[in-house]
Amino acid sequence: MTLSDQTDSDLPAEATPTAIAGWVADVLRDRIVKGELAPGARLVERKISAELNLSRTPVREALKLLHNDGLIEISRNKGAMVTRYDAEGAMNLFEVIAGLESIAASRLARTIGEADLDELEELHDQMMVFHKIGNHADYFDTNSLIHDRIVALAGNPVISATHRRLIALARRGRYIAITDPARLTQSVDEHCRLMAALRARDEAAAAEVWRLHLLHTGESVAAVLGAEAAAAS
Template identity: 55%
Template structure:
């Protein structure tokens, strides 16, 4: 199993990088990436003072960034413990990815019906790059490219309601997607499912595209749920 690197540093943000809202968004982006890639895990506390010193920004945009992340469902804020990274249960993982699977399956169906040569070419380039990252076990570049493929399928489906609904759910699901590819067997299975999607899109096979992509996301949800179950079991043995 591949272990993600836990990084504690980040290049300081420029205090003059824009207005307070822009700085808050930058801070939120830093924290989102750390949560998604396991540098911050469920239950970890986010200490305003330490983050302010690290990123070289005042505590006001830090607080605004934390509010944004709470709306996203990525952190919880309480009076006594402050800001903590949120998680989800095995059952919640299944429910979350079941809904995402339905949305992405519909997006794949619509895309197969209407795909243009330009979009297909773009997907081909990303797919080739992603499979090479898998071959060389380059986890983070793989994940970033994989995410671009999923985003392009959604963005190109032509349904703005679907796009908006999917966007909010994916903020919580990204951490689970990264967890899933840390399982070597699931990682290889996921690449095969991407191969199948590309074949369906090349053939304009709408039913096959929808079926493959729905299964792909449900497999991810099942893997995340199983990994969370294992974490709970491991914690119980330690206790």
């Protein structure tokens, strides 16, 4: 392998415990999310450890991490397999994410302070700019950032942790970007309405608009996945 001596150059200066395993998990997660590792692809401990110039131990831990993120299935003597992600799975996933973020939005409407609200407003405005100028990449990133901030600001660690886990699965759907202009407009509108509800400190409205927003997103992702499946068959 020619790249053997180079790969460890961007090791993250191991600070936290099991940093290497986490790093390996990140690398593999990236490949899965970006589609380099297609659903059904096999991940063999020995192959990965050889490629990354590590022993099998951290790789093993990384695979466990990805497993309980739901990204891979591990079967004895067959290696890990990237789990399939279909329309139904997407709907199931977004149904739960909708529940979580809805709670978060509700809490936020009740408890958010001016400073945090301003921060959200700013992110929102940024996103609107990216939307207007048609910068989809930054639009999506800012969008994700807003969702993450909403969850974080809600101040319930259980929500944050659960959300982080599920969103890793959903991000996979993010790369089959929703380019349908109608949905895009609707999504932006829902974002605006959430901001309005937060400003008005209207718990119920915030929860409901955000719940629907995520269900709609789920439907869009499911639609794309369903179309893909139909085309493949």
